[in-house]
Amino acid sequence: MATTRIAAAAFCCSLMMLSPLKASLQFYRDQYAPVADLCRVGASRERYLEANLPGYLTSKAVIQSLVSNGKTQTHVLVLLNERLHFYFRKNANIISVGDYFGPTRYRDLFGELHQSEDCPEYLTRLDISAVMISPIRPGSWWPSFYRQVQTRVTRCGYKQYRSDDQNMAIFLRSDIKPGAGLTRVTE
Numbered sequence: 614m615a616t617t618r619i620a621a622a623a624f625c626c627s628l629m630m631l632s633p634l635k636a637s638l639q640f641y642r643d644q645y646a647p648v649a650d651l652c653r654v655g656a657s658r659e660r661y662l663e664a665n666l667p668g669y670l671t672s673k674a675v676i677q678s679l680v681s682n683g684k685t686q687t688h689v690l691v692l693l694n695e696r697l698h699f700y701f702r703k704n705a706n707i708i709s710v711g712d713y714f715g716p717t718r719y720r721d722l723f724g725e726l727h728q729s730e731d732c733p734e735y736l737t738r739l740d741i742s743a744v745m746i747s748p749i750r751p752g753s754w755w756p757s758f759y760r761q762v763q764t765r766v767t768r769c770g771y772k773q774y775r776s777d778d779q780n781m782a783i784f785l786r787s788d789i790k791p792g793a794g795l796t797r798v799t800e
Contacts, residue, residue: 668745671781672697674794675743676705682789687742692762693719694747694781710739726761732769744771744784773798 662669668691675689689709691697701709710717717739725733735741744766748759763782767773771784774795782798785791 666696666700667747668694668697668778668781669700670778670794671745671776671783672700674776674792675745675783675785676701676707678785678789678792678795679707679742680705681792684742684789688739689743689745690717690722690736690739690741692744692746693750694745697745710741726765730765733765736766736769742786742789746782746784747780748782749780 672691679685679687679689685706687707689701689707690711691701691709692711698709698711701707711722712718713720722733722735725735736744744762746759746762749755750759759782763773763784766784770787772787772791774783774785774791775781775798776783776794776796783795785795791797
């Protein structure tokens with residue numbers, strides 16, 4: 614085991630020496646710096662996820678709400694934040710949907726949003742109980758897109774909530790009672 618570790622370290626060092634030093638160090642710093650906090654002695658997985666996974670606190674609140682309402686066989690639409698998909702499945706066996714190429718692709722949802730003013734059929738077809746979306750993202754098109762999603766989802770009977778993580782908006786179906794970590798947004 615020790616020989617394998619030494620060989621791996623030597624190989625990595627040789628790769629760094631063969632490439633321009635400044636560029637390789639920049640690459641390793643950018644790629645491994647976020648993980649270094651988790652490797653420190655006494656590091657908590659919870660604290661690491663709170664600091665490095667946008668929407669983590671929100672997903673905990675949504676999971677708690679869905680589980681307390683007996684909605685573990687449902688779906689959550691996480692718009693443009695794919696890192697949270699695995700967290701829902703692992704912690705509550707709730708399927709998180711929304712992707713670029715699969716059966717729940719964003720293109721279908723975007724098409725429904727642009728083609729009609731009705732409630733997107735996407736939400737009922739996939740049995741979506743909660744929608745999570747960031748109200749603020751880079752790009753000049755995002756604010757109008759967010760308002761469009763917000764208007765359509767509330768028109769479909771979803772209610773808007775926020776959690777401790779103010780960078781995520783949550784829309785729960787009206788038949789779902791929110792958990793303690795969610796507060797209703799009134800406009």
